Amino acid sequence: MATVKTNPFNLGSVLSDEGFCNREKELDELLSHARNSANVILYSSRRRGKTSLMKRVMDEISREGYLAVYVDYLSVIGENDVTEKFFSAVARAVGKDVTEKSFAERVMKLFTRIRPSIDIGPDTVSISARYDRSETFGHLMEDIFLGLNKYLKDNERRCLVVFDEFQEISSLPESKRIEGILREHIQDQNNISFFFVGSRRHVLRSMFTDSKRAFYRLGFIYEMENIPKAEFVPYIVDRFRDTGKKCPEEVAADIYDYVAGNTYYIQKLSHILWNMTGQGGKSTGDMLEKAKVELIRSEAPIFQASFVGMNFGEKKLVRALAVEPSGKPYSIDYLARHTLSAGGVQKSLRSLIDKDVVEIVDGTHRLVDAVFGKWSLRAEMGL
Numbered sequence: 294m295a296t297v298k299t300n301p302f303n304l305g306s307v308l309s310d311e312g313f314c315n316r317e318k319e320l321d322e323l324l325s326h327a328r329n330s331a332n333v334i335l336y337s338s339r340r341r342g343k344t345s346l347m348k349r350v351m352d353e354i355s356r357e358g359y360l361a362v363y364v365d366y367l368s369v370i371g372e373n374d375v376t377e378k379f380f381s382a383v384a385r386a387v388g389k390d391v392t393e394k395s396f397a398e399r400v401m402k403l404f405t406r407i408r409p410s411i412d413i414g415p416d417t418v419s420i421s422a423r424y425d426r427s428e429t430f431g432h433l434m435e436d437i438f439l440g441l442n443k444y445l446k447d448n449e450r451r452c453l454v455v456f457d458e459f460q461e462i463s464s465l466p467e468s469k470r471i472e473g474i475l476r477e478h479i480q481d482q483n484n485i486s487f488f489f490v491g492s493r494r495h496v497l498r499s500m501f502t503d504s505k506r507a508f509y510r511l512g513f514i515y516e517m518e519n520i521p522k523a524e525f526v527p528y529i530v531d532r533f534r535d536t537g538k539k540c541p542e543e544v545a546a547d548i549y550d551y552v553a554g555n556t557y558y559i560q561k562l563s564h565i566l567w568n569m570t571g572q573g574g575k576s577t578g579d580m581l582e583k584a585k586v587e588l589i590r591s592e593a594p595i596f597q598a599s600f601v602g603m604n605f606g607e608k609k610l611v612r613a614l615a616v617e618p619s620g621k622p623y624s625i626d627y628l629a630r631h632t633l634s635a636g637g638v639q640k641s642l643r644s645l646i647d648k649d650v651v652e653i654v655d656g657t658h659r660l661v662d663a664v665f666g667k668w669s670l671r672a673e674m675g676l
């Protein structure tokens with residue numbers, strides 16, 4: 294009896310090794326920065342595969358004997374969070390694969406001001422930090438860095454620290470001080486490479502390129518590009534074929550173009566199309582049209598939420614750029630075609646670029662999220 298194949302396209306947020314498309318060049322370059330203890334600022338717009346790539350880099354560098362520390366600053370809301378998330382990540386990396394007893398021996402002795410507390414469940418290990426709340430941020434950071442360095446020295450290891458969604462630090466009220474203290478520690482490390490990763494490109498870039506900011510010139514700036522179409526089309530075709538279905542090349546190419554190369558949407562649209570295609574069957578252009586509508590519907594609640602947060606002028610400009618990306622959104626013709634005003638466009642463009650809703654690529658203003666643009670025109674599409 295033939296086994297039923299499961300859908301090969303991933304809907305989760307982070308991709309493991311299996312099913313990873315390309316990124317060989319990025320992987321090589323990032324690994325060489327990590328081996329040289331160089332710092333990297335890596336950014337791209339949302340859901341292009343940054344975190345997945347970081348996991349790959351960390352897996353690889355760990356195999357080479359490095360300590361890999363992953364800190365996620367996405368939901369950071371205060372100074373304490375900055376400390377606790379960093380501390381837990383360090384303790385988790387140092388204490389990897391240890392039992393409750395050896396964890397105490399290995400991790401506890403490294404720190405003086407912060408005490409880790411560990412909770413080992415059947416499938417999860419959670420580590421939290423306990424410390425005197427009157428301790429300053431500077432002292433707590435010093436404790437973490439001293440402990441980490443002691444561990445690296447005693448074990449003759451080197452280290453990669455990844456700070457994901459690092460730009461969130463800059464939105465904290467005490468960001469200036471936090472950035473200053475972090476910089477002091479980071480610039481002194483010879484055995485540690487730091488990767489600062491983020492999706493709010495504008496914010497992250499300015500943290501590292503503004504000469505008045507603490508992180509000015511702290512590392513290589515690395516913009517992550519889309520995976521090329523020539524890599525992704527065969528990836529889609531092969532995964533259909535390997536699971537007993539067919540996806541013609543032109544359909545796969547249409548998937549890529551429709552979502553402008555966004556890795557998350559490629560996975561999702563392919564996933565929907567795969568489900569529509571019968572076992573042993575072949576997907577068609579008609580099926581893909583239906584799959585596109587389903588994709589837009591499934592993302593609608595998220596789009597709705599970000600649209601609600603925009604003012605009238607921003608919404609109008611989003612719709613205009615969805616219909617017509619432009620190198621000259623201020624030109625009289627463009628304004629007239631989309632009933633916009635020059636002053637309004639100027640204001641809206643600034644805020645939409647800042648929020649990473651609009652980007653300028655090769656001189657053309659366009660929406661970062663092509664599917665969001667299509668959704669914004671849903672009434673015109675009859676949805």
Ligand SMILES: Nc1ncnc2c1ncn2[C@@H]1O[C@H](COP(=O)(O)OP(=O)(O)OP(=O)(O)O)[C@@H](O)[C@H]1O
Nearest residue numbers: 305306314339340341342343344345492556557560
């Ligand atoms: N190399 C890859 N090959 C194929 N699919 C990928 C690849 N990298 C990422 N993806 C797909 O893209 C989705 C988004 O990936 P990931 O969460 O790593 O992106 P991100 O840039 O970190 O997103 P965010 O901006 O939300 O943090 C994943 O679920 C995965 O399905």
Ligand SMILES: [Mg+2]
Nearest residue numbers: 343344345457
């Ligand atoms: Mg991510």
